[in-house]
Amino acid sequence: MRSITSNISTTIHRSTASRWLRTRKSRFAETIGGTLRRRKMRWVVEIRQPLILISEVQRSGGTLLSQLFDGHPECFSHPGEIYWGRPEKWHWPNLDIQGMSTKAMFNSLHEPWVD
Structure with a gap:
């Protein structure tokens, strides 16, 4: 019975960690993406050609x-x-x-x- 309980808790722990990591990655990507967008906008040149x-x-x-x-x-x-x-x-x-x-x-x- 102990091995079943440990397998279930390990599975739950892994899925929670995986969900946390995905959320963390998406927040990081949003932050970095916004920063890069702002930095790129400084170099925008209007072209009238x-x-x-x-x-x-x-x-x-x-x-x-x-x-x-x-x-x-x-x-x-x-x-x-x-x-x-x-x-x-x-x-x-x-x-x-x-x-x-x-x-x-x-x-x-x-x-x-x-x-």
């Missing part, structure tokens, strides 16, 4: 092209991939390119590392 979207299929040189633009001193390139589609990146929305401003288009992007 036209937005150019260059789209590419896999393995066609898009990464090289983005790195070339990133290295150019007169270009502001977007870091990493951008996703227009929601809930998945291949679900493209209907965009009225003629009627939307550059700012409205840029605000419609989904950036999980910023949100």
Whole structure:
């Protein structure tokens, strides 16, 4: 009977510890995420230039092209991939390119590392 009781208490203890650790990790991530967001916002620069979207299929040189633009001193390139589609990146929305401003288009992007 003693081994059953100790196994049950060990299981309860492990689940409580696991729950505590998950809660602690999520609180830590929220705190760190907020701090990083505030630090990044200090370096935001307003850009009043036209937005150019260059789209590419896999393995066609898009990464090289983005790195070339990133290295150019007169270009502001977007870091990493951008996703227009929601809930998945291949679900493209209907965009009225003629009627939307550059700012409205840029605000419609989904950036999980910023949100």
